Amino acid sequence: MASIGPNELFFLAQGLKWTLALTLIGFVGGGIFGLIVALARTAESAALRRVTTGYIAVFQGTPLLMQLFVVYYGVALIGLNIDAWLAVAIAFTLHASAFLGEIWRGGIQAVPKGQTEAAKALGLHYVSTMKDVVLPQAFKISLPATIGFLVQLIKGTSLAAIVGFVELSRAGQIVSNQTFRPLTVFAIVGLAYFLICWPLSLWGARTERRLQTATR
Amino acid sequence: MPQSTAAEVPLIALDGVGKWYGAYHALKNISLRVRKGEKIVLCGPSGSGKSTLIRCINHLEDIQEGKITVEGTTLTDSGHAIDAVRREVGMVFQSFNLFPHKTIMENCTLAPMRVKGLSKPESEEIARKYLARVRILDQADKYPAQLSGGQQQRAAIARALCMEPKAMLFDEPTSALDPEMVKEVLDTMIGLARDGMTMICVTHEMGFARQVADRVVFMASGEVIEEGPPETFFQAPRHERTRAFLGEILAHH
Numbered sequence: 001m002a003s004i005g006p007n008e009l010f011f012l013a014q015g016l017k018w019t020l021a022l023t024l025i026g027f028v029g030g031g032i033f034g035l036i037v038a039l040a041r042t043a044e045s046a047a048l049r050r051v052t053t054g055y056i057a058v059f060q061g062t063p064l065l066m067q068l069f070v071v072y073y074g075v076a077l078i079g080l081n082i083d084a085w086l087a088v089a090i091a092f093t094l095h096a097s098a099f100l101g102e103i104w105r106g107g108i109q110a111v112p113k114g115q116t117e118a119a120k121a122l123g124l125h126y127v128s129t130m131k132d133v134v135l136p137q138a139f140k141i142s143l144p145a146t147i148g149f150l151v152q153l154i155k156g157t158s159l160a161a162i163v164g165f166v167e168l169s170r171a172g173q174i175v176s177n178q179t180f181r182p183l184t185v186f187a188i189v190g191l192a193y194f195l196i197c198w199p200l201s202l203w204g205a206r207t208e209r210r211l212q213t214a215t216r
Numbered sequence: 217m218p219q220s221t222a223a224e225v226p227l228i229a230l231d232g233v234g235k236w237y238g239a240y241h242a243l244k245n246i247s248l249r250v251r252k253g254e255k256i257v258l259c260g261p262s263g264s265g266k267s268t269l270i271r272c273i274n275h276l277e278d279i280q281e282g283k284i285t286v287e288g289t290t291l292t293d294s295g296h297a298i299d300a301v302r303r304e305v306g307m308v309f310q311s312f313n314l315f316p317h318k319t320i321m322e323n324c325t326l327a328p329m330r331v332k333g334l335s336k337p338e339s340e341e342i343a344r345k346y347l348a349r350v351r352i353l354d355q356a357d358k359y360p361a362q363l364s365g366g367q368q369q370r371a372a373i374a375r376a377l378c379m380e381p382k383a384m385l386f387d388e389p390t391s392a393l394d395p396e397m398v399k400e401v402l403d404t405m406i407g408l409a410r411d412g413m414t415m416i417c418v419t420h421e422m423g424f425a426r427q428v429a430d431r432v433v434f435m436a437s438g439e440v441i442e443e444g445p446p447e448t449f450f451q452a453p454r455h456e457r458t459r460a461f462l463g464e465i466l467a468h469h
Contacts, residue, residue: 118313
């Protein structure tokens, strides 16, 4: 039986690198497009609302695994030759923006109507009303759900293995097959996931408390 | 009293204003003229449309009929007209609607900075002036939730004043307050009235109406039933509905 040496650990670290990269893509892409989705979902235009409602329904109603497949092979089918890395990034962005959009939509609508009215009465325009008045309050309301989803997303990056990505989970599987030490390997892999997710949860809880005391 | 301005163009003019919520006829053919410096008290039973009426003046609600003109600008759906009107008219709400994540100072400086494009020091100087005027300058760095209801409402008045409006709309400003805090808010409003601010107040505070109003307007079922100077309005109401309303409301005060 082979043992777990520096080579194996280095291989796992490579996987971890991809996991972190996918996570970052999901956070940034999902955050930016999720904000757009949330704003469109709460817009005055009925057409905008209907389109984004459909978008959210599709991405919440299908598995992430299937979304990865569809984007990965679908993009190739329509004749575009893009990097697999880019395809996966697109899939994660679409997925995360649908979920974050819906979470933040709820947050925006939970801000009392009087806040928007006061902003309007003061003459503030849409951008300032959102940026200065509504979104900071909506963010606070949606923080627990947002953190919860992001933690799910980090673990969800393991699904990218299906289109050939050797991220942390897949790397773990490979090392485990070579060394026949599944328990040790997956303990290491699990610990790595935990060390990414746990600080995020902690940060979320701390931020929530800080925002709470600021307005109390 | 600035009677000399009586002949001038009214600051706020409503002509045949009508509003529906679906099939419900909320405002029926309302016409009202408010001169510069005039103080109007709007009263009436709940659901009579008085809050809806003042919310139409700064276009928080739109109207389906008639016309509203503020300082020469007629309200249309155009953003430009709405901006122009909101710049001239401040509003104070029943539930204060202060921004809870901002300090009192930040509440006051936000609109001057974003709407008028003033610098931070400039808008803070204006804010200090009006916070001092409503006597809560010492609370400027606190968050709204750290203040009492009366202090919050005075902060909301200061926030509106920081835009230096020509007229102020008050939508039941004391209805959400504990009884012991009503007076401090009313005193602030009386001070404002003395300084010549044009005011339209929806309120059930008849003592305030007696003391401050140039005219009292009584509404019921979306219509103006009667209006007049407070002396005649309280002493000799002409309509049965006015008498019934006054009988009820004065019995409690």
